[in-house]
Amino acid sequence: MKKVKIAILGMGTVGGGTYDILTKNIDIIMKRVGIDYEISAILERRMEVIDAHGADHALVTQDIDSILDGDTDIIVECLGGIDFPVSIMKRALENGIGVVTPNKAAVAANYDLLREAAEKGGAELRFEAAVGGGIPILTTITDQLAQNNFTEILGILNGTTNYILTKMTKEGEDYETALKEAQAKGFAEPDPTADVEGIDTANKLCILMTLAMDHYVNPRTIPTTGITGVTPEDIEAAKERDSVIKLIAKAENVDGNITYEVKPTEIPMSHPLAEVSNEFNAIYLNGDAVGELMFYGKGAGALPTGSALVADILAIMKDIAK
Protein backbone atom coordinates (compact mmCIF):
# COMPACT_ATOMS: atom_id res chain seq x y z
CA MET A 1 0.00 0.00 0.00
CA LYS A 2 1.12 3.55 -0.69
CA LYS A 3 2.44 5.74 2.09
CA VAL A 4 -0.03 8.20 3.58
CA LYS A 5 1.23 11.72 2.88
CA ILE A 6 1.01 14.18 5.76
CA ALA A 7 1.64 17.93 5.41
CA ILE A 8 2.29 20.07 8.49
CA LEU A 9 1.15 23.69 8.14
CA GLY A 10 3.11 25.73 10.67
CA MET A 11 6.06 24.34 12.60
CA GLY A 12 5.46 26.26 15.83
CA THR A 13 5.19 24.63 19.25
CA VAL A 14 2.36 22.24 18.42
CA GLY A 15 3.30 21.60 14.77
CA GLY A 16 6.83 20.87 15.95
CA GLY A 17 5.61 18.49 18.66
CA THR A 18 3.52 16.66 16.06
CA TYR A 19 6.56 16.38 13.78
CA ASP A 20 8.66 15.01 16.65
CA ILE A 21 6.15 12.30 17.61
CA LEU A 22 5.54 11.23 14.00
CA THR A 23 9.29 10.86 13.40
CA LYS A 24 10.53 9.61 16.80
CA ASN A 25 7.74 7.07 17.43
CA ILE A 26 7.31 5.84 13.86
CA ASP A 27 8.34 2.27 14.79
CA ILE A 28 5.75 1.86 17.54
CA ILE A 29 3.08 3.53 15.40
CA MET A 30 3.84 1.26 12.44
CA LYS A 31 3.77 -1.80 14.71
CA ARG A 32 0.47 -0.90 16.32
CA VAL A 33 -1.40 0.72 13.45
CA GLY A 34 0.26 -1.08 10.57
CA ILE A 35 0.02 1.79 8.08
CA ASP A 36 3.04 3.43 6.48
CA TYR A 37 3.24 7.20 6.30
CA GLU A 38 5.57 10.07 5.54
CA ILE A 39 5.70 13.77 6.20
CA SER A 40 5.50 15.03 2.64
CA ALA A 41 5.59 18.81 3.16
CA ILE A 42 6.03 21.48 5.84
CA LEU A 43 4.57 24.95 5.28
CA GLU A 44 6.90 27.28 7.17
CA ARG A 45 9.01 30.40 6.59
CA ARG A 46 11.30 30.19 9.64
CA MET A 47 14.15 27.87 8.71
CA GLU A 48 15.47 28.03 12.29
CA VAL A 49 12.46 26.09 13.58
CA ILE A 50 12.92 23.56 10.78
CA ASP A 51 16.51 23.06 11.90
CA ALA A 52 15.54 22.90 15.57
CA HIS A 53 13.53 19.74 14.76
CA GLY A 54 16.12 18.37 12.33
CA ALA A 55 13.62 18.36 9.47
CA ASP A 56 14.70 18.00 5.85
CA HIS A 57 14.86 21.37 4.06
CA ALA A 58 13.57 19.69 0.90
CA LEU A 59 10.16 19.26 2.62
CA VAL A 60 9.77 22.97 3.33
CA THR A 61 7.57 25.09 1.14
CA GLN A 62 5.79 28.42 1.25
CA ASP A 63 3.37 27.33 -1.46
CA ILE A 64 0.07 26.23 0.07
CA ASP A 65 -1.34 25.45 -3.39
CA SER A 66 1.26 22.75 -3.96
CA ILE A 67 0.02 21.08 -0.78
CA LEU A 68 -3.73 21.45 -1.34
CA ASP A 69 -3.68 20.63 -5.06
CA GLY A 70 -1.03 17.89 -4.83
CA ASP A 71 -1.34 14.35 -3.51
CA THR A 72 -1.52 15.26 0.19
CA ASP A 73 -3.75 12.90 2.20
CA ILE A 74 -3.84 14.78 5.52
CA ILE A 75 -2.99 18.33 6.59
CA VAL A 76 -2.06 19.26 10.16
CA GLU A 77 -3.31 22.85 10.54
CA CYS A 78 -1.15 24.67 13.09
CA LEU A 79 -1.23 28.13 11.52
CA GLY A 80 -3.02 30.02 14.29
CA GLY A 81 -5.62 32.73 13.76
CA ILE A 82 -9.10 32.11 12.44
CA ASP A 83 -9.98 33.36 8.96
CA PHE A 84 -6.92 32.15 7.06
CA PRO A 85 -6.78 28.66 8.61
CA VAL A 86 -10.55 28.26 8.14
CA SER A 87 -10.21 29.07 4.44
CA ILE A 88 -7.35 26.57 4.13
CA MET A 89 -9.21 23.84 6.04
CA LYS A 90 -12.37 24.40 3.99
CA ARG A 91 -10.44 24.12 0.73
CA ALA A 92 -8.57 21.01 1.90
CA LEU A 93 -11.74 19.24 3.05
CA GLU A 94 -13.56 20.06 -0.19
CA ASN A 95 -10.55 18.60 -2.04
CA GLY A 96 -10.94 15.35 -0.08
CA ILE A 97 -7.93 15.98 2.17
CA GLY A 98 -8.26 14.98 5.82
CA VAL A 99 -7.77 17.85 8.28
CA VAL A 100 -6.54 17.73 11.87
CA THR A 101 -6.32 20.91 13.92
CA PRO A 102 -5.89 22.08 17.51
CA ASN A 103 -7.53 25.39 16.60
CA LYS A 104 -10.48 25.57 19.03
CA ALA A 105 -11.37 29.18 18.11
CA ALA A 106 -11.58 28.37 14.41
CA VAL A 107 -13.58 25.17 14.94
CA ALA A 108 -15.96 26.66 17.53
CA ALA A 109 -16.78 29.71 15.39
CA ASN A 110 -17.08 27.82 12.09
CA TYR A 111 -18.34 24.40 13.07
CA ASP A 112 -21.15 24.12 10.51
CA LEU A 113 -19.09 25.55 7.64
CA LEU A 114 -16.26 23.08 8.27
CA ARG A 115 -18.60 20.11 8.73
CA GLU A 116 -20.29 20.97 5.44
CA ALA A 117 -16.94 21.19 3.66
CA ALA A 118 -15.99 17.79 5.11
CA GLU A 119 -19.25 16.27 3.90
CA LYS A 120 -18.92 17.86 0.46
CA GLY A 121 -15.38 16.56 -0.02
CA GLY A 122 -15.93 13.21 1.68
CA ALA A 123 -13.02 14.02 3.97
CA GLU A 124 -12.52 13.84 7.72
CA LEU A 125 -12.18 16.83 10.04
CA ARG A 126 -10.76 15.98 13.47
CA PHE A 127 -9.90 18.31 16.36
CA GLU A 128 -9.12 16.15 19.41
CA ALA A 129 -6.35 18.58 20.43
CA ALA A 130 -8.80 21.50 20.58
CA VAL A 131 -10.09 20.53 24.03
CA GLY A 132 -7.93 19.29 26.90
CA GLY A 133 -4.67 19.23 24.91
CA GLY A 134 -3.31 15.70 25.26
CA ILE A 135 -6.37 14.32 27.07
CA PRO A 136 -8.22 12.13 24.54
CA ILE A 137 -11.62 13.46 25.57
CA LEU A 138 -13.42 14.24 22.30
CA THR A 139 -12.95 10.92 20.52
CA THR A 140 -13.77 9.16 23.77
CA ILE A 141 -17.07 11.02 23.92
CA THR A 142 -18.01 10.42 20.29
CA ASP A 143 -16.75 6.85 20.06
CA GLN A 144 -16.66 5.10 23.43
CA LEU A 145 -19.42 7.02 25.19
CA ALA A 146 -21.97 7.53 22.39
CA GLN A 147 -24.44 5.30 24.26
CA ASN A 148 -24.73 7.87 27.07
CA ASN A 149 -27.09 10.77 27.59
CA PHE A 150 -24.85 13.27 29.33
CA THR A 151 -26.56 15.29 32.05
CA GLU A 152 -23.52 17.26 33.21
CA ILE A 153 -20.19 18.51 31.88
CA LEU A 154 -17.77 20.34 34.17
CA GLY A 155 -14.39 21.29 32.78
CA ILE A 156 -11.16 22.92 33.88
CA LEU A 157 -10.19 23.64 30.30
CA ASN A 158 -7.59 26.39 30.46
CA GLY A 159 -4.14 25.81 31.94
CA THR A 160 -3.26 29.51 32.23
CA THR A 161 -6.17 30.40 34.47
CA ASN A 162 -5.86 27.19 36.47
CA TYR A 163 -2.19 27.98 37.10
CA ILE A 164 -3.04 31.52 38.24
CA LEU A 165 -5.88 30.38 40.52
CA THR A 166 -3.67 27.63 41.99
CA LYS A 167 -0.97 30.19 42.85
CA MET A 168 -3.58 32.49 44.39
CA THR A 169 -5.00 29.58 46.42
CA LYS A 170 -1.83 27.82 47.56
CA GLU A 171 0.51 30.80 47.92
CA GLY A 172 -1.90 33.59 48.76
CA GLU A 173 -0.82 35.69 45.77
CA ASP A 174 -3.07 38.33 44.27
CA TYR A 175 -4.21 38.08 40.64
CA GLU A 176 -1.63 40.48 39.18
CA THR A 177 1.31 38.75 40.88
CA ALA A 178 0.14 35.29 39.85
CA LEU A 179 -0.41 36.45 36.26
CA LYS A 180 3.12 37.88 36.05
CA GLU A 181 4.54 34.61 37.39
CA ALA A 182 2.50 32.62 34.84
CA GLN A 183 3.81 34.88 32.06
CA ALA A 184 7.41 34.46 33.29
CA LYS A 185 7.00 30.65 33.24
CA GLY A 186 5.44 30.62 29.77
CA PHE A 187 2.02 29.49 31.05
CA ALA A 188 0.43 32.81 30.01
CA GLU A 189 0.72 34.86 26.82
CA PRO A 190 2.03 38.46 26.86
CA ASP A 191 -1.58 39.41 25.99
CA PRO A 192 -3.51 36.99 28.24
CA THR A 193 -6.98 38.28 27.34
CA ALA A 194 -8.35 35.19 25.60
CA ASP A 195 -7.33 33.01 28.54
CA VAL A 196 -8.09 35.16 31.59
CA GLU A 197 -11.40 36.47 30.21
CA GLY A 198 -12.63 32.90 29.68
CA ILE A 199 -12.89 33.17 25.88
CA ASP A 200 -10.65 30.15 25.28
CA THR A 201 -12.66 28.14 27.82
CA ALA A 202 -15.94 29.13 26.15
CA ASN A 203 -14.62 27.94 22.76
CA LYS A 204 -13.78 24.58 24.32
CA LEU A 205 -17.14 24.30 26.10
CA CYS A 206 -18.83 24.96 22.75
CA ILE A 207 -17.01 21.96 21.26
CA LEU A 208 -17.69 19.70 24.26
CA MET A 209 -21.42 20.52 24.26
CA THR A 210 -21.66 19.98 20.52
CA LEU A 211 -20.24 16.48 20.81
CA ALA A 212 -21.54 15.32 24.21
CA MET A 213 -24.99 16.93 24.11
CA ASP A 214 -25.52 17.24 20.34
CA HIS A 215 -26.08 20.96 20.92
CA TYR A 216 -24.07 23.63 19.06
CA VAL A 217 -24.19 27.25 20.14
CA ASN A 218 -21.93 30.03 18.95
CA PRO A 219 -19.27 30.42 21.65
CA ARG A 220 -19.90 34.17 21.78
CA THR A 221 -23.39 33.43 23.12
CA ILE A 222 -22.06 31.42 26.08
CA PRO A 223 -22.34 33.52 29.28
CA THR A 224 -18.67 33.96 30.15
CA THR A 225 -16.90 35.49 33.15
CA GLY A 226 -13.11 35.33 33.40
CA ILE A 227 -10.89 35.35 36.46
CA THR A 228 -9.68 38.97 36.47
CA GLY A 229 -12.16 39.86 39.19
CA VAL A 230 -11.25 37.01 41.54
CA THR A 231 -9.76 38.43 44.75
CA PRO A 232 -7.68 36.87 47.54
CA GLU A 233 -10.74 37.51 49.74
CA ASP A 234 -12.93 35.37 47.44
CA ILE A 235 -10.39 32.58 47.65
CA GLU A 236 -10.18 32.80 51.44
CA ALA A 237 -13.97 32.76 51.74
CA ALA A 238 -14.12 29.63 49.57
CA LYS A 239 -11.46 27.96 51.72
CA GLU A 240 -13.57 28.61 54.81
CA ARG A 241 -16.37 26.70 53.09
CA ASP A 242 -13.88 23.84 52.39
CA SER A 243 -13.95 24.72 48.70
CA VAL A 244 -11.63 26.02 46.02
CA ILE A 245 -12.29 28.49 43.20
CA LYS A 246 -11.76 27.14 39.67
CA LEU A 247 -12.63 28.61 36.28
CA ILE A 248 -15.34 26.10 35.39
CA ALA A 249 -16.99 25.46 32.04
CA LYS A 250 -20.36 23.98 32.85
CA ALA A 251 -23.18 22.52 30.79
CA GLU A 252 -26.24 20.81 32.18
CA ASN A 253 -29.00 18.93 30.46
CA VAL A 254 -32.15 18.69 32.56
CA ASP A 255 -34.81 16.80 30.60
CA GLY A 256 -33.61 18.27 27.31
CA ASN A 257 -33.24 21.83 28.65
CA ILE A 258 -29.55 22.61 28.16
CA THR A 259 -27.92 25.45 30.15
CA TYR A 260 -24.28 26.52 29.99
CA GLU A 261 -21.82 29.07 31.28
CA VAL A 262 -18.17 29.78 32.02
CA LYS A 263 -17.33 31.40 35.34
CA PRO A 264 -15.17 31.19 38.48
CA THR A 265 -16.95 28.60 40.62
CA GLU A 266 -16.52 27.19 44.10
CA ILE A 267 -15.79 23.47 43.94
CA PRO A 268 -16.04 21.47 47.19
CA MET A 269 -12.77 19.78 48.15
CA SER A 270 -14.58 16.42 48.02
CA HIS A 271 -15.16 16.82 44.24
CA PRO A 272 -12.66 15.11 41.89
CA LEU A 273 -11.99 18.45 40.13
CA ALA A 274 -10.87 20.22 43.33
CA GLU A 275 -7.35 18.74 43.27
CA VAL A 276 -6.68 19.56 39.59
CA SER A 277 -3.90 22.09 40.01
CA ASN A 278 -1.40 24.26 38.16
CA GLU A 279 -1.46 23.95 34.37
CA PHE A 280 -3.39 20.66 34.36
CA ASN A 281 -6.81 20.30 32.75
CA ALA A 282 -9.64 17.94 33.60
CA ILE A 283 -13.07 17.13 32.25
CA TYR A 284 -15.76 15.69 34.53
CA LEU A 285 -18.80 14.10 32.90
CA ASN A 286 -21.96 12.49 34.16
CA GLY A 287 -23.62 10.05 31.78
CA ASP A 288 -26.85 8.15 32.37
CA ALA A 289 -25.13 4.81 31.75
CA VAL A 290 -21.51 5.30 32.76
CA GLY A 291 -22.14 7.59 35.75
CA GLU A 292 -19.34 9.89 36.90
CA LEU A 293 -16.15 10.02 34.85
CA MET A 294 -13.12 12.29 35.01
CA PHE A 295 -10.25 12.67 32.56
CA TYR A 296 -7.11 14.44 33.76
CA GLY A 297 -3.95 15.48 31.95
CA LYS A 298 -1.90 18.17 30.29
CA GLY A 299 -4.03 20.70 28.45
CA ALA A 300 -1.18 22.27 26.50
CA GLY A 301 2.43 21.85 25.44
CA ALA A 302 4.20 20.63 22.32
CA LEU A 303 4.15 16.88 22.97
CA PRO A 304 0.80 16.48 24.80
CA THR A 305 -1.05 18.52 22.17
CA GLY A 306 1.02 16.81 19.46
CA SER A 307 -0.10 13.45 20.89
CA ALA A 308 -3.73 14.40 20.29
CA LEU A 309 -2.99 15.60 16.74
CA VAL A 310 -1.16 12.36 15.95
CA ALA A 311 -4.11 10.37 17.38
CA ASP A 312 -6.34 12.16 14.86
CA ILE A 313 -3.86 11.53 12.05
CA LEU A 314 -3.82 7.80 12.88
CA ALA A 315 -7.63 7.68 12.97
CA ILE A 316 -7.81 9.20 9.47
CA MET A 317 -5.04 6.90 8.24
CA LYS A 318 -7.02 3.87 9.43
CA ASP A 319 -10.10 5.10 7.60
CA ILE A 320 -8.05 5.73 4.45
CA ALA A 321 -6.70 2.16 4.71
CA LYS A 322 -10.25 0.80 4.91
Added chain:
Amino acid sequence: MKKVKIAILGMGTVGGGTYDILTKNIDIIMKRVGIDYEISAILERRMEVIDAHGADHALVTQDIDSILDGDTDIIVECLGGIDFPVSIMKRALENGIGVVTPNKAAVAANYDLLREAAEKGGAELRFEAAVGGGIPILTTITDQLAQNNFTEILGILNGTTNYILTKMTKEGEDYETALKEAQAKGFAEPDPTADVEGIDTANKLCILMTLAMDHYVNPRTIPTTGITGVTPEDIEAAKERDSVIKLIAKAENVDGNITYEVKPTEIPMSHPLAEVSNEFNAIYLNGDAVGELMFYGKGAGALPTGSALVADILAIMKDIAK
Protein backbone atom coordinates in the same frame (compact mmCIF):
# COMPACT_ATOMS: atom_id res chain seq x y z
CA MET B 1 -29.20 -2.24 5.71
CA LYS B 2 -30.06 -5.25 7.83
CA LYS B 3 -30.30 -4.94 11.60
CA VAL B 4 -27.25 -6.07 13.53
CA LYS B 5 -28.27 -9.05 15.69
CA ILE B 6 -26.99 -9.05 19.26
CA ALA B 7 -27.26 -12.03 21.63
CA ILE B 8 -26.82 -11.57 25.37
CA LEU B 9 -25.43 -14.62 27.16
CA GLY B 10 -26.37 -14.30 30.82
CA MET B 11 -28.80 -11.70 32.10
CA GLY B 12 -27.12 -11.10 35.48
CA THR B 13 -26.08 -7.67 36.74
CA VAL B 14 -23.87 -6.72 33.80
CA GLY B 15 -25.84 -8.51 31.08
CA GLY B 16 -28.97 -6.83 32.42
CA GLY B 17 -27.29 -3.41 32.43
CA THR B 18 -26.23 -3.94 28.82
CA TYR B 19 -29.80 -4.90 27.88
CA ASP B 20 -31.15 -1.78 29.61
CA ILE B 21 -28.78 0.63 27.81
CA LEU B 22 -29.32 -0.98 24.40
CA THR B 23 -33.10 -0.70 24.79
CA LYS B 24 -33.47 2.57 26.73
CA ASN B 25 -30.91 4.60 24.73
CA ILE B 26 -31.64 3.15 21.28
CA ASP B 27 -32.74 6.55 19.92
CA ILE B 28 -29.55 8.39 20.86
CA ILE B 29 -27.42 5.45 19.68
CA MET B 30 -29.21 5.32 16.32
CA LYS B 31 -28.84 9.08 15.91
CA ARG B 32 -25.13 9.11 16.71
CA VAL B 33 -23.98 5.81 15.23
CA GLY B 34 -26.58 5.47 12.48
CA ILE B 35 -26.73 1.67 12.55
CA ASP B 36 -29.88 -0.28 13.33
CA TYR B 37 -29.71 -3.22 15.72
CA GLU B 38 -31.83 -5.61 17.70
CA ILE B 39 -31.39 -7.96 20.62
CA SER B 40 -32.04 -11.25 18.86
CA ALA B 41 -31.56 -13.73 21.71
CA ILE B 42 -30.96 -13.95 25.46
CA LEU B 43 -29.34 -17.07 26.92
CA GLU B 44 -30.79 -17.34 30.42
CA ARG B 45 -32.62 -19.84 32.62
CA ARG B 46 -33.97 -17.46 35.28
CA MET B 47 -37.21 -16.01 33.92
CA GLU B 48 -37.46 -13.65 36.91
CA VAL B 49 -34.42 -11.66 35.73
CA ILE B 50 -35.92 -11.56 32.23
CA ASP B 51 -39.09 -10.09 33.70
CA ALA B 52 -37.15 -7.66 35.91
CA HIS B 53 -35.81 -6.03 32.72
CA GLY B 54 -39.09 -6.31 30.83
CA ALA B 55 -37.51 -8.42 28.10
CA ASP B 56 -39.60 -10.41 25.63
CA HIS B 57 -39.91 -14.08 26.62
CA ALA B 58 -39.72 -15.00 22.94
CA LEU B 59 -36.05 -13.95 22.92
CA VAL B 60 -35.08 -16.29 25.73
CA THR B 61 -33.36 -19.55 24.92
CA GLN B 62 -31.27 -22.18 26.67
CA ASP B 63 -29.85 -23.38 23.37
CA ILE B 64 -26.39 -21.90 22.81
CA ASP B 65 -26.10 -23.73 19.47
CA SER B 66 -29.03 -21.79 18.03
CA ILE B 67 -27.12 -18.59 18.86
CA LEU B 68 -23.68 -19.64 17.63
CA ASP B 69 -24.87 -21.43 14.50
CA GLY B 70 -27.63 -18.94 13.61
CA ASP B 71 -27.32 -15.46 12.16
CA THR B 72 -26.02 -13.75 15.31
CA ASP B 73 -23.58 -10.91 14.58
CA ILE B 74 -22.36 -10.17 18.12
CA ILE B 75 -22.48 -12.06 21.42
CA VAL B 76 -22.27 -10.34 24.80
CA GLU B 77 -20.58 -12.91 27.04
CA CYS B 78 -21.74 -12.38 30.63
CA LEU B 79 -21.73 -16.03 31.76
CA GLY B 80 -19.04 -15.84 34.43
CA GLY B 81 -16.42 -18.49 35.10
CA ILE B 82 -13.54 -19.25 32.77
CA ASP B 83 -13.54 -22.55 30.88
CA PHE B 84 -17.12 -22.56 29.64
CA PRO B 85 -17.19 -18.90 28.48
CA VAL B 86 -13.78 -19.31 26.83
CA SER B 87 -15.05 -22.31 24.85
CA ILE B 88 -18.13 -20.32 23.82
CA MET B 89 -16.11 -17.22 22.86
CA LYS B 90 -13.63 -19.31 20.88
CA ARG B 91 -16.41 -21.03 18.95
CA ALA B 92 -18.19 -17.73 18.28
CA LEU B 93 -15.04 -15.98 17.04
CA GLU B 94 -14.13 -18.90 14.78
CA ASN B 95 -17.68 -18.68 13.38
CA GLY B 96 -17.10 -15.01 12.54
CA ILE B 97 -19.27 -13.70 15.37
CA GLY B 98 -18.03 -10.61 17.20
CA VAL B 99 -17.51 -11.11 20.94
CA VAL B 100 -17.69 -8.54 23.74
CA THR B 101 -16.99 -9.57 27.32
CA PRO B 102 -16.27 -8.06 30.73
CA ASN B 103 -14.58 -11.34 31.78
CA LYS B 104 -11.08 -10.21 32.80
CA ALA B 105 -10.10 -13.60 34.24
CA ALA B 106 -11.03 -15.43 31.04
CA VAL B 107 -9.31 -12.89 28.76
CA ALA B 108 -6.15 -12.58 30.90
CA ALA B 109 -5.64 -16.35 31.15
CA ASN B 110 -6.49 -17.11 27.51
CA TYR B 111 -5.38 -14.03 25.60
CA ASP B 112 -3.45 -15.79 22.84
CA LEU B 113 -6.05 -18.51 22.33
CA LEU B 114 -8.85 -15.96 21.97
CA ARG B 115 -6.81 -13.67 19.68
CA GLU B 116 -6.01 -16.62 17.44
CA ALA B 117 -9.68 -17.60 17.28
CA ALA B 118 -10.55 -14.01 16.36
CA GLU B 119 -7.96 -14.00 13.59
CA LYS B 120 -9.06 -17.40 12.31
CA GLY B 121 -12.71 -16.36 12.12
CA GLY B 122 -12.07 -12.78 10.98
CA ALA B 123 -14.12 -11.60 13.94
CA GLU B 124 -13.57 -8.96 16.59
CA LEU B 125 -12.92 -9.66 20.28
CA ARG B 126 -13.40 -6.63 22.56
CA PHE B 127 -13.18 -6.42 26.36
CA GLU B 128 -13.29 -2.73 27.31
CA ALA B 129 -15.38 -3.59 30.39
CA ALA B 130 -12.70 -5.95 31.71
CA VAL B 131 -10.59 -3.10 33.14
CA GLY B 132 -11.99 -0.08 34.95
CA GLY B 133 -15.66 -0.99 34.43
CA GLY B 134 -17.25 2.03 32.76
CA ILE B 135 -13.97 3.92 32.28
CA PRO B 136 -13.15 3.74 28.55
CA ILE B 137 -9.47 3.04 29.19
CA LEU B 138 -8.59 0.14 26.89
CA THR B 139 -9.89 1.51 23.61
CA THR B 140 -8.39 4.87 24.52
CA ILE B 141 -4.99 3.22 24.92
CA THR B 142 -5.19 1.22 21.71
CA ASP B 143 -6.84 3.88 19.56
CA GLN B 144 -6.16 7.40 20.84
CA LEU B 145 -2.83 6.80 22.55
CA ALA B 146 -1.13 4.33 20.18
CA GLN B 147 1.51 6.96 19.37
CA ASN B 148 2.86 6.82 22.93
CA ASN B 149 5.56 4.72 24.52
CA PHE B 150 4.19 4.21 28.02
CA THR B 151 6.79 4.28 30.76
CA GLU B 152 4.44 3.87 33.72
CA ILE B 153 1.02 2.44 34.52
CA LEU B 154 -0.46 2.81 38.01
CA GLY B 155 -3.97 1.54 38.61
CA ILE B 156 -6.56 1.39 41.33
CA LEU B 157 -8.42 -1.38 39.54
CA ASN B 158 -10.56 -3.07 42.18
CA GLY B 159 -13.49 -1.29 43.81
CA THR B 160 -13.86 -3.79 46.66
CA THR B 161 -10.35 -3.32 48.01
CA ASN B 162 -10.43 0.43 47.43
CA TYR B 163 -13.67 0.64 49.40
CA ILE B 164 -12.18 -1.37 52.28
CA LEU B 165 -8.95 0.67 52.34
CA THR B 166 -10.94 3.92 52.21
CA LYS B 167 -13.01 2.85 55.24
CA MET B 168 -9.84 1.85 57.10
CA THR B 169 -8.23 5.20 56.24
CA LYS B 170 -11.12 7.60 56.80
CA GLU B 171 -12.94 5.86 59.64
CA GLY B 172 -10.11 4.04 61.37
CA GLU B 173 -11.75 0.63 60.91
CA ASP B 174 -9.74 -2.56 60.94
CA TYR B 175 -9.69 -4.86 57.92
CA GLU B 176 -12.31 -7.32 59.16
CA THR B 177 -14.83 -4.62 60.07
CA ALA B 178 -14.36 -2.81 56.75
CA LEU B 179 -14.71 -6.08 54.80
CA LYS B 180 -17.97 -6.90 56.58
CA GLU B 181 -19.31 -3.42 55.79
CA ALA B 182 -18.29 -3.81 52.13
CA GLN B 183 -20.09 -7.16 52.00
CA ALA B 184 -23.21 -5.67 53.61
CA LYS B 185 -23.25 -2.89 50.98
CA GLY B 186 -22.73 -5.28 48.08
CA PHE B 187 -19.22 -3.96 47.30
CA ALA B 188 -17.65 -7.31 48.27
CA GLU B 189 -18.61 -10.89 47.44
CA PRO B 190 -19.47 -13.43 50.17
CA ASP B 191 -16.17 -15.08 49.17
CA PRO B 192 -13.96 -12.03 48.65
CA THR B 193 -10.75 -13.97 47.88
CA ALA B 194 -10.25 -12.91 44.25
CA ASP B 195 -10.64 -9.25 45.21
CA VAL B 196 -8.84 -8.97 48.54
CA GLU B 197 -5.92 -11.20 47.50
CA GLY B 198 -5.26 -9.00 44.44
CA ILE B 199 -6.06 -11.70 41.87
CA ASP B 200 -8.69 -9.58 40.11
CA THR B 201 -6.28 -6.64 40.04
CA ALA B 202 -3.50 -8.82 38.58
CA ASN B 203 -5.83 -9.99 35.78
CA LYS B 204 -6.56 -6.37 34.93
CA LEU B 205 -2.89 -5.34 35.06
CA CYS B 206 -2.15 -8.20 32.66
CA ILE B 207 -4.63 -6.74 30.16
CA LEU B 208 -3.37 -3.14 30.62
CA MET B 209 0.27 -4.16 30.10
CA THR B 210 -0.60 -6.21 27.05
CA LEU B 211 -2.26 -3.24 25.38
CA ALA B 212 -0.18 -0.30 26.66
CA MET B 213 3.26 -1.94 26.67
CA ASP B 214 2.73 -4.68 24.07
CA HIS B 215 3.83 -7.17 26.73
CA TYR B 216 1.68 -10.16 27.73
CA VAL B 217 2.49 -12.19 30.81
CA ASN B 218 0.29 -14.83 32.39
CA PRO B 219 -1.45 -13.07 35.30
CA ARG B 220 -0.40 -15.88 37.67
CA THR B 221 3.23 -14.82 37.15
CA ILE B 222 2.57 -11.24 38.32
CA PRO B 223 3.95 -10.78 41.87
CA THR B 224 0.73 -10.14 43.80
CA THR B 225 0.05 -9.15 47.39
CA GLY B 226 -3.51 -8.46 48.52
CA ILE B 227 -4.78 -6.23 51.32
CA THR B 228 -5.55 -8.83 54.00
CA GLY B 229 -2.32 -8.00 55.84
CA VAL B 230 -2.84 -4.22 55.89
CA THR B 231 -3.23 -3.04 59.50
CA PRO B 232 -4.58 0.17 61.02
CA GLU B 233 -0.98 0.78 62.13
CA ASP B 234 0.25 0.66 58.51
CA ILE B 235 -2.43 3.17 57.55
CA GLU B 236 -1.53 5.49 60.43
CA ALA B 237 2.16 5.32 59.56
CA ALA B 238 1.36 6.23 55.94
CA LYS B 239 -0.75 9.18 57.13
CA GLU B 240 2.21 10.47 59.12
CA ARG B 241 4.20 10.49 55.88
CA ASP B 242 1.32 12.44 54.22
CA SER B 243 0.44 9.37 52.16
CA VAL B 244 -2.38 6.91 51.79
CA ILE B 245 -2.29 3.13 51.22
CA LYS B 246 -3.93 1.91 48.00
CA LEU B 247 -3.89 -1.49 46.32
CA ILE B 248 -1.81 -0.47 43.30
CA ALA B 249 -1.24 -2.35 40.07
CA LYS B 250 2.05 -1.05 38.73
CA ALA B 251 4.00 -1.62 35.53
CA GLU B 252 7.13 0.26 34.54
CA ASN B 253 9.08 0.26 31.31
CA VAL B 254 12.64 1.47 31.76
CA ASP B 255 14.43 1.31 28.40
CA GLY B 256 12.52 -1.79 27.38
CA ASN B 257 12.92 -3.55 30.75
CA ILE B 258 9.35 -4.08 31.95
CA THR B 259 8.65 -4.73 35.64
CA TYR B 260 5.25 -5.25 37.25
CA GLU B 261 3.54 -6.07 40.52
CA VAL B 262 0.34 -5.73 42.53
CA LYS B 263 0.64 -4.70 46.17
CA PRO B 264 -0.57 -2.27 48.84
CA THR B 265 1.44 0.87 48.16
CA GLU B 266 1.87 4.25 49.84
CA ILE B 267 0.72 7.02 47.50
CA PRO B 268 1.67 10.61 48.42
CA MET B 269 -1.37 12.86 48.90
CA SER B 270 -0.03 15.10 46.11
CA HIS B 271 -0.49 12.27 43.55
CA PRO B 272 -3.72 12.30 41.49
CA LEU B 273 -4.50 8.71 42.61
CA ALA B 274 -4.48 9.58 46.33
CA GLU B 275 -8.02 11.03 46.32
CA VAL B 276 -9.60 8.12 44.44
CA SER B 277 -11.87 6.79 47.16
CA ASN B 278 -14.54 4.22 47.96
CA GLU B 279 -15.58 1.97 45.09
CA PHE B 280 -14.09 4.22 42.38
CA ASN B 281 -11.31 3.08 40.06
CA ALA B 282 -8.62 5.11 38.32
CA ILE B 283 -5.82 4.48 35.88
CA TYR B 284 -2.76 6.74 35.80
CA LEU B 285 -0.49 6.56 32.76
CA ASN B 286 2.70 8.26 31.72
CA GLY B 287 3.36 8.36 27.98
CA ASP B 288 6.40 9.84 26.25
CA ALA B 289 4.22 12.12 24.13
CA VAL B 290 1.10 12.79 26.19
CA GLY B 291 2.80 12.95 29.61
CA GLU B 292 0.69 12.27 32.69
CA LEU B 293 -2.92 11.17 32.22
CA MET B 294 -5.51 9.92 34.66
CA PHE B 295 -8.90 8.33 33.99
CA TYR B 296 -11.37 8.10 36.86
CA GLY B 297 -14.77 6.48 37.15
CA LYS B 298 -16.92 3.61 38.31
CA GLY B 299 -15.14 0.28 38.08
CA ALA B 300 -18.22 -1.85 38.53
CA GLY B 301 -22.01 -1.85 38.51
CA ALA B 302 -24.71 -2.77 36.03
CA LEU B 303 -24.88 0.46 34.02
CA PRO B 304 -21.21 1.59 34.11
CA THR B 305 -19.97 -1.84 33.05
CA GLY B 306 -22.88 -2.11 30.62
CA SER B 307 -21.77 1.23 29.13
CA ALA B 308 -18.37 -0.27 28.29
CA LEU B 309 -19.95 -3.39 26.79
CA VAL B 310 -22.27 -1.28 24.64
CA ALA B 311 -19.27 0.83 23.50
CA ASP B 312 -17.65 -2.39 22.28
CA ILE B 313 -20.88 -3.49 20.59
CA LEU B 314 -21.08 -0.14 18.75
CA ALA B 315 -17.44 -0.40 17.67
CA ILE B 316 -18.08 -3.83 16.16
CA MET B 317 -21.33 -2.61 14.57
CA LYS B 318 -19.41 0.23 12.88
CA ASP B 319 -16.87 -2.21 11.51
CA ILE B 320 -19.65 -4.52 10.28
CA ALA B 321 -21.25 -1.53 8.54
CA LYS B 322 -17.97 -0.72 6.78
